[in-house]
Amino acid sequence: MSTHPTGKRTGRPRSASADLAILEATRAALVELGWGKLTMSDVAGRAGVAKTTLYRRWANKHDLAVDAVAVLFDELQLPDLGSLRADVEGVVLQFAALLERPEAKTALMAVVAEATNDAALRLRIRSSIVDRQKRLVVEGRRRAQRRGEIPPDPPGTDPAPQIDLIFDVIAGAVVHRTLVSGEPVDATWVAGFTALLLTGLASA
Structure with a gap:
């Protein structure tokens, strides 16, 4: 994996619009499904992003839901x-x-x-x-x-x-x-x- 001289990882910068779409999708899923049925896969589908994109930003649904609030x-x-x-x-x-x-x-x-x-x-x-x-x-x-x-x-x-x-x-x-x-x-x-x-x- 290539890195900058500072040691930071390269790659495309994080998209603010994607973040907002994911957080909005999380809130919508919570309203519709409740906590028990909320899944990272469902949120990714609602937000129109790959599940890998979601996991690069949030490790689990706990962190995702708190940030959505x-x-x-x-x-x-x-x-x-x-x-x-x-x-x-x-x-x-x-x-x-x-x-x-x-x-x-x-x-x-x-x-x-x-x-x-x-x-x-x-x-x-x-x-x-x-x-x-x-x-x-x-x-x-x-x-x-x-x-x-x-x-x-x-x-x-x-x-x-x-x-x-x-x-x-x-x-x-x-x-x-x-x-x-x-x-x-x-x-x-x-x-x-x-x-x-x-x-x-x-x-x-």
Whole structure:
């Protein structure tokens, strides 16, 4: 096998359009077939690519399904609406709308259910979805600190534990509301949730 002087393998560059087609096909298969019947062969056929192409990108259906979900969550953006309260309400409504999409709902529930007995899959979900989406909390805190809405981090302190907690509270509440309780995440609920998040239980 020929290589570049750097030791990297030669070959055609990876196609972004093929990746998107594969991930879309994976979500469609999950909606139609469910986790148990999802196969790499079926995804390859739906995406119009060779199975070898699929395996060059993803080692197994666990990794493939998580990435199919992760790319949807990468669509989330934190709006700059002028205040922390409005920003939180905006991103929560975006998140809830995403979870209402059949391909997002089915794919997320499938990988989470499968991960209950698979530690490697849980790690994949954490790195590909959870850790990547914590960027929204990081951005929101920094913006609120610049506005003077929340105090800056004291010198020498690590904000990571607070970032983790904020993410868990928001994501956990919205996922439970939409996927477990099956209740709407409308403007009224979001306003109440945001007030509770920002002011605390005693104030609320």
